[in-house]
Amino acid sequence: SAVISQKPSRDICQRGTSLTIQCQVDSQVTMMFWYRQQPGQSLTLIATANQGSEATYESGFVIDKFPISRPNLTFSTLTVSNMSPEDSSIYLCSVHDPNTGELFFGEGSRLTVL
Amino acid sequence: AQTVTQSQPEMSVQEAETVTLSCTYDTSESNYYLFWYKQPPSRQMILVIRQEAYKQQNATENRFSVNFQKAAKSFSLKISDSQLGDTAMYFCAFMEDSNYQLIWGAGTKLIIKP
Numbered sequence: 001s002a003v004i005s006q007k008p009s010r011d012i013c014q015r016g017t018s019l020t021i022q023c024q025v026d027s028q029v030t031m032m033f034w035y036r037q038q039p040g041q042s043l044t045l046i047a048t049a050n051q052g053s054e055a056t057y058e059s060g061f062v063i064d065k066f067p068i069s070r071p072n073l074t075f076s077t078l079t080v081s082n083m084s085p086e087d088s089s090i091y092l093c094s095v096h097d098p099n100t101g102e103l104f105f106g107e108g109s110r111l112t113v114l
Numbered sequence: 115a116q117t118v119t120q121s122q123p124e125m126s127v128q129e130a131e132t133v134t135l136s137c138t139y140d141t142s143e144s145n146y147y148l149f150w151y152k153q154p155p156s157r158q159m160i161l162v163i164r165q166e167a168y169k170q171q172n173a174t175e176n177r178f179s180v181n182f183q184k185a186a187k188s189f190s191l192k193i194s195d196s197q198l199g200d201t202a203m204y205f206c207a208f209m210e211d212s213n214y215q216l217i218w219g220a221g222t223k224l225i226i227k228p
Contacts, residue, residue: 031214042205042218043159090157096214101147101166103209103216105159 002027002095006106013083013113020079021109023093028073030096033103034066037090046091049076083113116141118208120219127196128227134181135191135222137206143167145211148182148189153221154202162204165189167211193224201226 003026013019023032034046046066047055055068069077080087093106117140127133139148150162165173165182172180177197181190193200206219 033215042220043216044218045215048215092159094159098214100164101209101211101214102149102161102164103214104161108157108159110157 002029002097002104004093004095004104004106006093006109008109009107010110011112013111015084015113017083018079018081019083019111020077021091021093021111023076023078023106025074025095030073030098032070032076033094033096034068034076034078035092035094037092037108039089043092046078080111083111085113087111088113116143116208116210116217118206118217118219120204120206120222122222123220124223124225126225126227129196129198131196132192132194133196133224135193135204135206135224137189137191137219139187139189139206139208139217141187141208141210143210147209147211148180149207149209149216150178150180150189150191151205151207152200152202153205154199159205163191196226198226198228200224 005024007022032049035043037043045058046061047057049055049068049070051070067079090108092108094103119138146167148165152160152162163175177194179192203221205221207216
């Protein structure tokens with residue numbers, strides 16, 4: 001199983017600022033996913049990040065708002081840009097294990113925008 | 115499009131009792147995976163159990179078992195001898211064999227009472 005570390009664990013930010021969330025995996029993985037979980041809700045996929053290519057964004061999410069980097073097979077970042085209170089959520093990084101089909105998750109980053 | 119439905123927003127049982135969480139899904143695919151994930155207050159998303167659609171035998175992991183009814187597109191989770199540590203949100207999720215994106219249910223909040 002993959003061990004995933006996310007930073008920061010939580011943060012409180014001011015409206016209009018940007019925050020970058022880091023995701024570090026202890027093994028090389030091809031596919032990484034970024035999810036958003038709004039309070040009391042289920043998970044919504046933001047984008048899929050594969051190393052060496054542009055991230056693929058889901059409907060309702062755009063690169064200008066959520067730029068993603070994937071510089072190598074063990075690391076990715078998600079930036080939440082020009083934040084507003086509606087961006088207050090938990091953001092989760094996950095990786096796919098092609099051998100078992102399961103997804104492993106980081107601990108999540110709880111973001112509060114004032 | 116695939117959908118996952120969890121019809122029980124919240125359930126509450128006494129410690130040591132057995133509880134069943136329901137999940138139905140809709141797909142036209144024949145090969146897919148089904149998962150139950152647990153999210154305790156710590157917000158770490160933890161895999162509870164997984165089922166491959168091509169396997170007729172129901173998956174079991176210690177106190178956790180599923181009742182997979184492929185024709186009925188039903189995938190319920192049974193927790194036996196429930197423990198206080200089982201208190202969490204439980205999410206049912208679907209994944210196509212060829213697409214590693216998870217489709218999530220809305221979740222069921224499970225409370226185990228002492």
